[in-house]
Amino acid sequence: MxxxxxxxxxxxxxxxxxxxxxxxxxxxxxxxxxxxxxxxxxxxxxxxxxxxxxxxxxxxxxxxxxxxxxxxxxxxxxxxxxxxxxxxxxxxxxxxxxxxxxxxxxxxxxxxxxxxxxxxxxxxxxxxxxxxxxxxxxxxxxxxxxxxxxxxxxxxxxxxxxxxxxxxxxxxxxxxxxxxxxxxxxxxxxxxxxxxxxxxxxxxxxxxxxxxxxxxxxxxxxxxxxxxxxxxxxxxxxxxxxxxxxxxxxxxxxxxxxxxxxxxxxxxxxxxxxxxxxxxxxxxxxxxxxxxxxxxSDEFLQQLIDEERKRKRWRRVTWLVATVVLLAVIAGAAMLAYSWTQQQYYVGAYEDQVAIFQGVQATLGPWELSTMIEETGISVDDLPAYQHMQVTSTIPFSSLEEAQALVERLEDAVKH
The missing domain is CATH 3.60.40.10 (PPM-type phosphatase domain)
Structure with a gap:
């Protein structure tokens, strides 16, 4: 043995x-x-x-x-x-x-x-x-x-x-x-x-x-x-x-x-x-x-078990509050980001015409982050080669006035 x-x-x-x-x-x-x-x-x-x-x-x-x-x-x-x-x-x-x-x-x-x-x-x-x-x-x-x-x-x-x-x-x-x-x-x-x-x-x-x-x-x-x-x-x-x-x-x-x-x-x-x-x-x-x-003793054990239940409930509440706060932060950040995109503009092509868009040229899932707000009547094909390439690739601006000023210059380029 x-x-x-x-x-x-x-x-x-x-x-x-x-x-x-x-x-x-x-x-x-x-x-x-x-x-x-x-x-x-x-x-x-x-x-x-x-x-x-x-x-x-x-x-x-x-x-x-x-x-x-x-x-x-x-x-x-x-x-x-x-x-x-x-x-x-x-x-x-x-x-x-x-x-x-x-x-x-x-x-x-x-x-x-x-x-x-x-x-x-x-x-x-x-x-x-x-x-x-x-x-x-x-x-x-x-x-x-x-x-x-x-x-x-x-x-x-x-x-x-x-x-x-x-x-x-x-x-x-x-x-x-x-x-x-x-x-x-x-x-x-x-x-x-x-x-x-x-x-x-x-x-x-x-x-x-x-x-x-x-x-x-x-x-x-x-x-x-x-x-x-x-x-x-x-x-x-x-x-x-x-x-x-x-x-x-x-x-x-x-x-x-x-x-x-x-x-x-x-x-x-x-x-x-x-x-x-x-x-x-x-x-x-x-x-x-x-x-x-x-x-x-059963009495004290029950007291500790009740304390454990309270601790678990408090932990669930804490997680819930933290989740809500996190979602609120994410939602707030998303709103701020979206608000910023809607303060941007760009000039691009829309159905073979030069157009002004509000937003940025991007998508978030199924959502487009830009909308066409002004058609210019200028044909993209009539633009000189360099401007044609720029418009096709889109030209960003931080204000509507800047985008409209570019459109005026493109009109002059087409006339001459």
Whole structure:
């Protein structure tokens, strides 16, 4: 049966943020990522508490059911630890974190998921998103109210419906079971990657032959930075096979890699050990929160859906107004252009006679932009060769008087 033969983890603060609120880890059997939320003094603490505790729970499960239950319980316990930290430090109220865990049990991969960090499987050249985002816009996509493309630019795309934190005492955790296949690569990532890098670009990187999974992780993070990712970026990449490809070493990256002496099994020690983290965090410049959590109640969901309807109505009205304004501008420009043409004149041939026309010698669809306004009685064939060529080709003027003056000169040329 396939095993995890190599793994890599990388976390980067991104191009805009002043601190890293993401955390990730590689264990011997369990791998995970967490994306903190709750402001500059809370998000990094939440993801650190979660990942430090989860990394300590690294173990090999005997059965798939044991793994599903064990990963879920680990996330729920991490949720309790975050809540206890908030009880001791009220300034952290509202902090939370997403979390994704994955482990192998025989020939199955077991995943536990909450939030909008993602787990992808790269299998036989195809990238597949395994987890479903716990976001408001994903609810709208699932309900057929918006398209996945619209979700990418939706103003509420950062509203999370489920997280670990003091906002819920017993959050729902999704679990997935997927076959473990030799040669597959698995990617766990925060939305700093998935929000700024297209899936075909991710697949291209995962398809490369490399010396280590760390190199793949580095390339993915660099791709997000090249695309201008302002948010923190964290990726964990693991590869399945039948023989070891590189030494497997446990590793923690991101906020959780910083010195935070928090005993996950003794949460009441939080007051004594968190101040070092909080003190450094308070010195950071305040940035807008990247994500917000809302209770997953039917009432609030309906409120957001009503808001989405209003937004769509307003967008339709805006498009209608813009269309009317555009048509008005086009019509106005057309009227001005037509008015200008009717102030022009030219001398030309009309049924073998010299005539004066008002307008310009052109058509707009089925409409002529000139009309004959004066017949002169002068035969075109009686004109000297040069004047004959000019009249046949038409001679433009900016006033009727100028055109009439030419006709008088042509009359004199014919008489002589």
């Amino acid at each position: 396939p095993k995890v033969v190599r793994a890599g983890a990388v976390s980067h603060v991104g191009r805009v943020r002043s601190n890293n609120q993401d955390s990730g880890f590689i264990g011997k059997h369990i791998y995970g990522v967490a994306d903190g939320m709750g402001g500059h003094a809370g998000g990094d603490v939440a993801s650190s508490i979660a990942v430090k505790y989860l990394a300590e729970q690294d173990q090999l499960f005997d059965t798939v059911d044991d793994a599903k239950r064990g990963l879920t319980e680990a996330l729920l316990q991490a949720n309790t630890l975050i809540t206890d930290a908030v009880d001791e430090h009220s300034e952290l109220r509202g902090m939370g974190t997403t979390a994704d865990l994955i482990t192998r049990v025989d020939d199955e991969m077991v995943i536990a998921h909450i939030g909008d960090s993602r787990v992808y499987r790269f299998h036989e050249g195809q990238l597949e998103q395994i987890t479903t985002d716990h976001t408001f816009v994903q609810r709208l996509v699932d309900a057929g109210r918006i398209t996945p493309e619209e979700a990418l630019v939706h103003p509420r795309r950062s509203v999370l419906m489920r997280v670990l934190g003091d906002v819920e005492t017993n959050p729902d955790v999704d679990t997935y079971v997927v076959p473990a296949v030799e040669g597959d690569r698995w990617l766990l990532c925060s939305d700093g990657l998935s929000s700024y890098v297209e899936e075909d670009q991710i697949a291209e990187v995962l398809a490369r032959t490399v010396e280590s999974s760390r190199e793949v992780a580095d390339d993915l993070v660099q791709l997000a930075l090249d695309n201008g990712a302002p948010d923190n970026v964290t990726v964990v990449v693991i590869e399945l096979g039948n023989r070891p490809l590189e030494p497997m070493r446990s590793r923690i990256v991101g906020a959780a890699a910083n010195p935070l002496k928090y005993a996950s099994r003794a949460p009441r020690r939080v007051k004594r050990i968190l101040p070092d983290v909080l003190q450094s965090s308070r010195r950071l410049a305040q940035l807008p929160e990247r994500e917000e959590f809302v209770p997953p």
